[in-house]
Amino acid sequence: MSNQTLHLLSQWAPLKDKHQWVLGLIYKTEGSCYRKAGALMLFSDDGHQLGILSGGCLESDIHRKARRVMQDKKVRHTIYDDNDEEDIAFKLGVGCGGVVHLALLPVEAENCYLSLEKAYQTLLNGQHCRWKLNLEDISNSQVSSPSEVQQLNKLAKLDDHVNYAPPYIDIPFTCPPHLLVVGGGFDATFVVKMAHLQGWTVSVWDPRPAQARVEHFSLANYIVSSSEVSAVSEHMSVHNVDAAVLMSHHRNIDAEALKALSAHHLQYIAMLGPKHRKEEILSLAQVEESAFSGVFVSPAGFDIGGELPESIALSVIAQCHSVLAGKESSGKR
Template identity: 40%
Template sequence: MTNQLSAMLGTWQENRDSTEWVLGTVYRTEGSAYRKAGAMMLINGHGQQFGLLSGGCLEADIIRNARRAMVTGKPVMLTYDGTDEDDLSFKLGVGCGGKVYIMLQPLGSGNDLGLGDLYEALQKRQSGLYFQKIDAVAGYFEAGLLYGQRPAHIENREDGNWLVTPIQPEPHVLVVGGGLDARPVIGIAHQMGWQTTLVDPRPANARAEHFPTAGTILRRIDRDLATYVTDHKVDAVILMSHSVSIDTAALAALCDAPIKHLSALGPRHRFRDVLNEAGISRNDLAFDISSPAGLDIGGQLPESIALSMLSGIHAALFKQSAAPALAQAAE
């Protein structure tokens, strides 16, 4: 179980009729806050929580108030003010020092707030916008492309205020090469709730018993790989087979694929060799490229290198600025 939205909704979908449920959402923040507007969690009638709306400081009180929403069938509006010494959140030791506004909406058999549609869209790896009416039991999801990077925000309409939250499926990463150093890459990505695919044509590599958390293991690098990447909406690729010929074959197969990012393990001159063997110019590739792969966090062991590469992919996909890995950049 991760805190990713699709995992939370999967648990709710499997148990939605066996107990009561409440959707908790941060709809506004002022000052510093651990989670921002659009953050969600689910609470069920057994007192179980899925997801986080704070760093763990407020969840016990949120769960207590969720019971009130279940009993009344009405939304419960909460405010936690970390700047007020008389406020509960201050007494609980909330360290961020900001103000957090939370809405608890009960889910019913006749009104799932659009979470069923949202879950189905995430299963299909579709993006869209999720709408929740503030201080009401109303919500719906609209699938479609997201334009721009505007975060969750409140829209003022004639019928009231609505929180609009952009929804994107969790990243899907294709790892080319199933050696020892690929194991922590797959493991960490799985812990983050990302989808993973591993491909390696060598029988001794990418064995299922060594990659129990890999979503899919493929054995062929050919034109079908590009079709797979397109159909399964792969976001990023890591070339880490330690074989120039295998990395070359993968790059040649994926050069026109609709991925967003490619990381190449090793120094820059090695990736130049891969480009030359594939007969491809770097300028011909439409996706972002990290060579050498990852961020410079000073790691040398496989686990640290895996963390570095996945951090670089995270930064690339979520448009955050970060320092590139220069330690491996020697020619």
């Protein structure tokens, strides 16, 4: 299961009243740390550990402290200082060299589950939101209002900045990226697997009956079962697709899809094939490269020297991730 916020909350929500829960929240860091401010993890009295707050070094100690919170329902703050020889982080040999400020908060009906249930429903509806909490008065938690959510979703990219002004922390909760894969061949299965491992939502479309078969794409969230490219465009409008990879290995299919994609705002569009093929497909689609508001790249993926489908999938997903995270804007190889 992915560590995306939506996935963590989807595991917690059905069990929220069946166990005692404590939220571990990193609200401040200093120096080099494995996770940054805004990282969440949920612990239960039945041994659940949903999420991750370190590289696996601190979770056992955090869970031990979380059990005390379950017993007395009191908020606890703890600091892990990897520079302090007397600190547990130093003794465990974490080695990052930073300082982590952590809050452990009871999550129960009496404090409205810290508004995590509301945040979950917002994410489940495909909408970004911001979660705001008073660390000194945890009954005072908020999730973006419907009007604020609407405004956030109008933005091309949600501001991912965590705001911490003691005692208040304001954290963005974003939906997992949604990737459309055009092409249902063998190599596409690896792209879907890689995206699934990231916790992304994945849709697959291929108009050919022999391709994009359900038994080959069990990890995909959606398979658009239509031979008409208009169905893809409609699907994208309904499900807020963020990125697309064209890998049908068929000129007309890629051209039709590319033309449809040009009508939507996508942060990343990539197409397999050599550079000369890109010009050919653009010509067939009767679309100018300038028509794409996001990054359009062909050949797809970073040049990592791979030739096998697994390596190509790795390079494409890595490049897509980089663009979606705002780390790669040119799309040039």
